Amino acid sequence: MKALILVGGYGTRLRPLTLSVPKPLVDFCNKPILLHQLEALVKAGVDHVILAVSYMSELLEREMRVQEERLGIRISLSHEKEPLGTAGPLALARELLNIDNEPFFVLNSDVICDFPFKDLLQFHSNHGKEGTIVVTRVEEPSKYGVVVFEADSGRIHRFVEKPQVFVSNKINAGIYIFNPSMLSRIQLRPTSIEKEIFPVMAEEGQLYTMELQGFWMDIGQPKDFLTGMCMYLQSLRQHAPERLRTGPGFLGNVLVDPTAQIGENCTIGPNVTIGAGVVVEDGVRIKRCTVMKGARVRSHSWLESCIVGWSSSVGQWVRMENVTVLGEDVIVNDELYLNGANVLPHKSINESVPEPRIIM
């Protein structure tokens, strides 16, 4: 089986992290975002993954060779010379997707959930039509485009963009399965799959939905990245609680890489991810944060809702909060206060940032 992952461009919404590595390789809960998706696909029987990218990255290519080896699958990079939207990349990869009559998966690379690929394949085979899209429930449907469908069968009636009156609370989760026949609907030009392809398929009765169980998050920007992390850790609590760290000094769901060192008299959690080789010195308080590989948090600091980038160093008695994001190798000097600071890589911070802003 095959799958196409829509990786797209520079991942600007997740800057400053994506200034150091391509978005698919940004660590989410101690594993690159893309690996969460690849591993779930492999489990469902996928043996060929196509990454639709609009810029080439040596780092990504090299990492994909490693993963090919590790997972025993084939990974192809399909490079768009110009942006092709959400449907165009399917046309570009037509040769790779249309080699047999098997259905294939398509997913947005920003999406994190308990990927339901096996169920999706089953559901799709059962209704026998051209495509199935996974939908997820949201609290405020008026912010999104919603999907209106037949409750029993899942057959889609229509799509409504930002509905002003309630018609549905289910939105497109960015995870699909299609029969190769649908590729004939797409031409090699910039095309939106949501706006130009799906409505036609729905009209013809060829598009069905399957509702996602459990959590779902688009982690394309830092604020949502942290929310997604909380959901993922909660899901670990239910499905693999042994992977979470417990004991004195740990509150709620905390994921700590075994090579990380945590000092004395710290309180870590709830909702914290600590990466490989991280050093957290004594008396540190961390909640709702991701601390990435190789970073150091010095003693008596206080961190809430932050992403500490790779190899960064946070000084003593520092307070960081309100979605402060440190890029790679940032140094925050002692006793500073960072409120919603977005700090670009390799920067040394010498004065407080009391109001949210970008530090170039």
Add this chain to the structure above:
Amino acid sequence: MLKAVILIGGPQKGTRFRPLSFEVPKPLFPVAGVPMLQHHIEACAKVPNMKEILLIGFYQPNEELNRFLFNAQQEFKISIRYLQEYAALGTGGGIYHFRDQIVSGSPDAFYVLNADVCSAFPLAEMLSFQKEHGEPNSFVILGTTANRKQSMNYGCIVENETTKEVLHYVEKPSTFVSDIINCGIYLFTPEIFQHIGAVFQKNQQDMLLYPYDGEEPTNGWHRAEAIRLEQDIFTALAGQDKLYVYKTLSFWSQIKSAGSAIYASRLYLNQYHTTHPERLASIKEGGPKISGNVYIHPTANIDPTAMLGPNVSIGTGVTIGAGVRVRESIILHGATLQDHCCVLNSIVGWDSTIGKWARVEGTPSDPNPNDPFAKIDSETLFREGKLTPSITILGCNVTIPSEVIILNSIVLPHKDLNRSFKNQIIL
């Protein structure tokens, strides 16, 4: 024989020092670990032939003031008395009202010091200056150099550069007059009372001629006895070969706002290296980490993992937990700083509590460090309707919960906060 008078004002004065002046008369507020006034008294007691120190003000006699006077007399072995004005009489009116007390025993000269200044108090130098210069009966103002812009917030002195005679004196001019400013520290001979007396007589005649009819009198005072040394006396004495200025290069600052108390503490702590090295904390086995000048009262209980300084004063009975950081701050008696909290540029009021990992931070209002003549700005609380960022002040018995931040805020006494606050006055 010499005497000294310290003008301590009264409860209606020093409102810029709120909320700290609610709990203690401003002159008793601790600066570098001891009451503000004690620095004056120590300086006076050191002058040879000093026989008596008189405090003049309009505070009701109170226990704290009495206790302070009692202790100071014991410590400095000198007569110290408090003379209470029946009303606010101004800087000249107060000493005129108590002139009999001042001249009793026939002092050759006497100092007058405002309580709300911080200074190295070069009193002996002022005396030798008076002897070397001018008339034997001349009066001396301590002056210092300010920058052009800030000079206009002070009394400005124009001097004869050779003789050091004061040629012109004007209080807080609206345009630049001189960069020599009045430090609020004077050396007078009893003859000064003739000059104040003349103003008193004139005021009395004026009041007979123009009886008070409810209109605001021109000088802002309603009594013949209410006399200001600066506007009413110095302005008239300038150019009369009577008034001289002794310019000092040593440190000096006003203590008007609470923020300036932190700056004044820094100046005095620095002076302790020569005057009171025993008051400066040093790094000891089992003691906290010390950076720069720090005063710690012996009764304070401080965890060895805490880090204090520079410019920190810790009062009696203060408790400081593990991993606490304090810098550029005054912690008043009975306060508790729980583990890992961080206090920067703040005054923590009596018996207040700061929770674990809380951050209490202000913005220093220090003078421009690159301008040797810059003074602290006694700025207004609000500018263009917004609270200007200044040091954070916690009034007495305030509770700050764990993990919050209190930034650039003033918290009035007896408040239990339940969240973070920034740039606010919390009633």
